[in-house]
Amino acid sequence: MGLTNNHFTEVILDSLGEGLFTVDKEFRINTFNRAAERILGIKKEEAIGDYCKNVMKSIRCFEECPLGRVLETGKNIYDFESELHHRSGRSIPVKINAAVLKDYDNSPIGGVISFRDMSYLEAIKSDLLTRSNFHGIIGQDKSMQEIYTLIEEVAESDSNVLIQGESGTGKEMVADAIQKTSRRHDKPFIKINCSVFPPQMLASELFGHVKGAYTDAIKDRVGRFEMADGGTIFLDEVAEMPLQMQVQLLRVLQEGTFERVGESITRKVNVRVIAATNKNIEACLKDGSFREDLYYRLNVIPVYVPPLRERKSDIPHLVQYFINRLSLIQGKKVDEADDEAMDILVGYDWPGNVRELANAIEYAFARTKDNVIHASKLPPQVRLGSCVKSGNNQPIGRNNHNNHSEEYITIRSALERNRWNRSMAARELGMGRTTLWRKMKALGLEIG
Amino acid sequence: MSEMLGNRYFLARQFDKALQYFEAALLESPDNNRIKKRLIICYIHVGQIERALSFFYDIVKIDPFIIINTDPYYDDCPCLDMIPGWESKLNKDSPKSDLYETLGMLYLFCDKDKSITYFRKALNQTAYKATISSILKRLTSIDSMQAH
Known part of the structure; x- marks a missing residue:
C-alpha cells in the first residue's frame, strides 16, 4: 500500500x-x-x-x-x-x-x-571554560581549578616548585603543565626519578662523571643538570634522595654550581627545579631523612595534588576521558559507563588514584563487548571495595523539596520522571551525564 | 508580503509597525475583513479612533459577527489586555465621546452587551452620531433577531 x-x-x-x-x-x-x-x-x-x-x-x-x-x-x-x-x-x-x-x-x-x-556545544564550551582538561590534566573540581590557576600565575616565575601528592595523583602531569606554561617551555626539560638509582649512580646521573671516576666510568658523561641547562629539571621522588646527595642538590639550588663525579672543575648551570614526592615531607623533616634547608629551597611554590577520593566529582569526567581515549586508540566503539558502573566507580576510594582508575577502565574496556561498560565488567576489587554495591541505585537526599533552588527542583523532577535513570534525565535536561552527575552532587542529590 | 509582515508585528504587539503593513496589504485586498479587524485594533492603539471607527463600521455593516465571533486566544486578539487601560480613563472627569466609542469597538470583540452600552453612552456626545446610531441599530437588531 x-x-x-x-x-x-x-x-x-x-x-x-x-x-x-x-x-x-x-x-x-x-x-x-x-x-x-x-x-x-x-x-x-x-x-x-x-x-x-x-x-x-x-x-x-x-x-x-x-x-x-x-x-x-x-x-x-x-x-x-x-x-x-x-x-x-x-x-x-x-x-x-x-x-x-x-x-x-x-x-x-x-x-x-x-x-x-546546540546544547551539546554549550556543554563543551562550559567544559572548556571550567578547564576540565588543563594541559592533559583532567579535572573540574575546585581543588584542581586552583592548581590550574596557580600554574598560570607562576608561569612567568623561575622559582622552584615542590609538588606533593599521593602516588598516582598526576604529579608528573602537573610538572609537565608547569613546564609547558613557563618561560622555559622551549628549553630542555629533563626528568629523573631519584628513587631508582643507587646513591653513587644518582650522583653520576645528576651531575655527570669523568672517565675513570669509578670502575664502569669508561668515558666522560654529561649529567642531567648540564643537559637541563637553561631549562627545567623534574626530580621525581625527591624525598628518596640520600642525605649526601641532598647537600649537593642544595648547592646547585643555592649557587647553580656543581662538579662532575671524579672531577674538580666547578661547572655552573641555570636550571629551574620542579621536585615531587609522595611522602609526607613534614614527617621526613622530623625524622631527619630530608634536609630542612633543602625543603625550603624547593618549596618556594608548593603544589598539593589531592587524592582522587578528595575530588570524586572528577571521576565521571576521568572515566569518560579514559573511555574516549581507549576507543580512539583501540578503534573499538564504547560510548560510556552505565549509571550503575559509574556509581560503583564513584563509591570506590581509589588508593592508587587516577592511575588505578585508568587501569580499571582499561580492564573494563577490554571486557566490554557492546558500547556501554556495565558494572559487572569492572575489576573485582573495585566492585567489592566500593561503598555502592550493584543494584543499589537509591538516591540519597530524597528529603523534601522545600527551600530548594529552582535548579534542584528541575533536576530532581527530571530524575523522578525518568525513574532516576541519569542518562535519560540528562538527555531530557539537555546536558551531559557527567554535568548532571556533578550538579546532582553539588545539590545533594547523590546516589548512595 | 505585507499581510504576513503585518501579522508578524501584530503578534509581537508592535501595532504601529503592523499598521503600516496592514494598510499596504489592504490596498492589495480591500475586502479582507481579517486585515480590517486587526487594523481597528492598531488604529485604536495609536489613537486614530476615527480611522478605527471607519473600518469598524464597514465590518458591522456587512456582518457584525465577523467581530463578535472573535476568539481572543485563537485569533490572538489583544482586546482583553487593552480594555482595562481604556476603562481606567473613564474615572477621570468628563470622559470624551471617543473613549466610549473606543470601548464600544473593543468590547464587540469579546462582550457584545457591554459594547452596546458604551455605544449608547457615546451617542449623546459623539461627532459621528449617524455612524454610531447605525452601528447601534445593527447590533440591537441582532438581539431582536436572536430573541425571535
Missing part, C-alpha cells in the same frame, strides 16, 4: 534530526516534526493550530522573529543563533534556519523554520 503525499511528507520530516515546523501566513503552526517534539518537549497535537509564539515561548519571537527578518530582507536565514524554551522552562540554545513559503504568484503563504539543538 502506497503512502499519500501528506503522509509521505510527514515521514520525511519525522526522519530529520533537526526540529522543523511550518506556519501559515498568520504564524499558526501547521507542521511540527518529531525532532521538534523531542527538543521542545511539546506534542505535535498541542502545537498544531497554535501561534508559534505561544509554542516557542521565546522573547526573541517578539524582538527578532526569523521569519519576519526573511520577509523584510528577502533573504533566507541560515545558522541564526537563538534560544528556544523546553516545556520545562529550560532554555535551549539553537541554530535556526528560516525561509518563507510562497505560492505560484510569489505571495507568501507561510514559512518554514528548522532548528538544531
